[in-house]
Amino acid sequence: MKKEINIGLFGFGSVGRGLYDVLGAVEGKDVKIKRICVRDLTKERGVDANFTDNAEDIFTDPEINMIVELIDDAEAAYGIVRRSLEQKLPVVSGNKKMLAYHLPELIELGKQTATPFLYDASACGSIPVIRNLEEYYDNDLLVSVKGILNGSSNFVLSKIFNENMDYASALKLAQDLGFAESDPSLDFDGWDSLFKLVILTIHAFGIYVAPEKIFRYGISTMNDADIRFAAEKQRRIKLVGHVEKLADGGVYLWVAPQLISRDKYIYSVEDEFNGVVIKGRYYYKQFMFGRGAGGHPTGAAVLSDITACRYDYRYEYKRMNTSLPLHHTNDVTHRIYYRYRTEEDSTLIHFSKVRERYTSSEWSYMVGDVTLAELVAIKDKLAGKDIFLAAYPFD
């Protein structure tokens, strides 16, 4: 069962390098990186490894018996995973964007070719959320998965709420420390959290919901008024990914800032950490917490996937094959805090019930109940405006 592994690695950014370091620290040398494919061969890498810029060198090497894909470019990553599966080469991927768009097709291809295909490191770095949903919370007792899925935005929010930093300085610090992606929109507009949520939803509830169907709102328009509002209510703003099953078999999911009260587990998830609360009937709540980003923690998570692949472990996707499949819905009502500036902007959103209203010449807000379907309907209109919204849960 245990075999020698010769890895063909694509990408040598922070995670690729992390994996390289981690593998160097593991005793016994049954797992080796045989060849590394990078875009720019001239770049100084500071390690003594066998680089190439030609994918063919990897795919035609008969000794390479596992592909690990850790590149940024989602379309290229898709091509690599497809080809690996077609060649029946076990493959580990870390590209959440690619997975969020192509998972159903790749799962099918993995089945057809009977080839292991793992990607635990793609969601929440070193926290084994996918594996636990897949292996442990795989019965229909599971109710919800909710958490801080993006370390960079959480780092910025922590600096703002704990150290009174302003948004711009906190963002700069995150970038200087290497936590933030070069395109801040991925982290701060909630895309990264959204991709992870799509992946988790497949394993939690057995349904695939395309990213464009899901309400996603980030923190880039958050301002001092919002921070003051949260502080007055003794809450912190956190960027939360949330998927939940309703009693009728509907499943809703969204990514949005949430005003989190002090008694919640995720209130205390600080800095670049991730934290996920898994809730089930009879289980009550489980909380898992750890480093969600960074080359070494994520590299170590990739190693866990490699080891599992080596033991021919596969995701079973048990929830996708149940007799009573679940369905996606936006028919659920949430309490929302909605801050705006102009009278016109106040008419963009239709609350089924307004609970609080504050207006001044500088800023105004409403607190009220709104359906997720309404939020999906108006989300394009919110873009680019001096508006901020956040879930304001009752509990």
Add this chain to the structure above:
Amino acid sequence: MKKEINIGLFGFGSVGRGLYDVLGAVEGKDVKIKRICVRDLTKERGVDANFTDNAEDIFTDPEINMIVELIDDAEAAYGIVRRSLEQKLPVVSGNKKMLAYHLPELIELGKQTATPFLYDASACGSIPVIRNLEEYYDNDLLVSVKGILNGSSNFVLSKIFNENMDYASALKLAQDLGFAESDPSLDFDGWDSLFKLVILTIHAFGIYVAPEKIFRYGISTMNDADIRFAAEKQRRIKLVGHVEKLADGGVYLWVAPQLISRDKYIYSVEDEFNGVVIKGRYYYKQFMFGRGAGGHPTGAAVLSDITACRYDYRYEYKRMNTSLPLHHTNDVTHRIYYRYRTEEDSTLIHFSKVRERYTSSEWSYMVGDVTLAELVAIKDKLAGKDIFLAAYPFD
């Protein structure tokens, strides 16, 4: 791969009943409890199920294809698991005492008979610690596993430290709420934590250490002076199970009260909850948190084992088969708080370095460095004395 499961269940206490309830809530009826073996058939159970007091009724029923053992009596549990494996019947066990004493032999028997044998629910109830050690932290990056493994003692400590209850009232409350075992020594003298630690150590580091070789100290001699000492140092006393790998391949483990500072994850684990910190090179720290006791959470955990069994999942015990096996050691030094009354009791322990010393007519204490080997050597002498000791870590 998926087959209908007819369970022969042994035991219908809190967890057995929990499993019964949980199974009733699961959609699809591919998993059924066919027969339940109990000691006392005359006892009113309040459910409409097929009871027997004769184990033969279960072991000779050709339709029963899985055994679930949830009884209190460790020796009887051992007999049930042995017989199940000998009959090649997949078996799920929840008896940590039995496992802590018989695991090596049962693992071997499970291998010989190629029969699935799972017991995730035995350690930390609903937190999937064993499964994660087995599946995810299975490479040699793992450094330590440390946590609150017993919910009842933690409940009592919480009431004492947060609500200023005295020990006796807190214990009574725990018993009234059904958290404490009928024999309080199991919870409060650290036996329960010890058994779980032995099980976790097999999966974490691949070595079996018999319970009697491990230093174990509980909280039953803790008094107001100890509580005041902890409060003055801004720490809380928690009963902690801890196993850690040293750089030389030695592994030490112990169960003892620890003075935990505010910045540690387990400081905030309250009431009947369990919390485990898994530390690794490159992973840094992972924290898992959930309900460690109670019929329903543990019943749900048993269901996860049943489902895994049904998919022919087995623990691989990868760490037991490494080329560089680890070894048990007590050769490690800890800082200890040692409270005593008489001058004679102060001579029982030999510190390599005394760091603090306080004496009064009412109570006295020393803080100093001591090896785990010394603690093992003196532990029998401490029994029954008005002495309390706790780890007092520097960090």
